Amino acid sequence: MESNNNKMKIFINRLAHLIAILLLCISCSTEDDLDDLFVGKTWYMTGATINGNVMNSDIKNLYSSGESAYYIFFSTNTFQAVLSNNKSFSGTWTADGKEKTIQLTISKGASNMGSYDTNLYSIIKKITSYKGDANAMILMQDENNYIRFSTSR
Secondary structure (H helix, E strand, O other), rough: OOHHHHHHHHHHHHHHHHHHHHHHHHHHHOOOOOOOOOEEEEEEEEEEOOOOOEEEEHHHHHHOOOOOEEEEEEEOOOOEEEOHHEEEEEEEEEEEOOOOOEEEEEEEEEEOOOOHHHHHHHHHHOOOEEOOOEEEEEEOOOOOOEEEEEEEO
């Protein structure tokens, strides 16, 4: 009888350790929920860095002067974006939540853009990764070229 009790205690102890390890593995997942981050959300541009030059005040000036908002709206696998003066473009997107990579493929491009919009458009076409959460996001071409977004202006 003593032997059965010891075997039961060992079994319960090992089972508890196994459950703890499984819970630890599940809670340590670093893969982002792409639907939560992107799908159905409008991301407003709040700043940009172009060729290493921070352009935050330029964005704030556009919004305060009554210019239309710069934004990207993500649907499942597609996106629509607007630059100044309602210059729009759209396409498809794919992302990897574990590697935090993203690719935008533009199918309908914007035209007749000013130099600022052209620079932003160029970065967007070359975006390779993202950082952020459900409220703030950085879409990056590289460390010197990226655009900051927020779910509010």
